[in-house]
Amino acid sequence: MFSIEHEFDSTVVTLVDEGQAPLQEDVIVNGFEECITVEQYDPRTDKVNRITLSMSQMRDLVAAVSLPEGVYARTDPKD
Numbered sequence: 001m002f003s004i005e006h007e008f009d010s011t012v013v014t015l016v017d018e019g020q021a022p023l024q025e026d027v028i029v030n031g032f033e034e035c036i037t038v039e040q041y042d043p044r045t046d047k048v049n050r051i052t053l054s055m056s057q058m059r060d061l062v063a064a065v066s067l068p069e070g071v072y073a074r075t076d077p078k079d
Contacts, residue, residue, distance in 0.1 A: 009033070 001016045015027040030037040036053045053061065060074060 001018050003014045005012045009032060011031040013029040013031070015029070017023040017026070025041045025043065028039045035055065036058045038051045038053070039048050041048050063074060
């Protein structure tokens with residue numbers, strides 16, 4: 001299950017793990033104009049871990065999801 005919310009300066013996607021136990025904590029993806037952040041609470045440390053991706057890295061990740069194993073370089077005029 002997931003939800004999408006549009007905030008003032010970002011789009012927030014929350015991914016909820018609904019599989020069989022053990023379940024993982026929710027993943028929150030914030031889409032800003034200049035970057036994407038991915039956050040997940042870690043109950044072992046009682047902290048939220050955050051990863052920040054540039055828009056170029058996010059485009060690479062989206063492209064990589066459907067490609068076979070290998071090393072690739074995108075040619076994109078937006079970079």
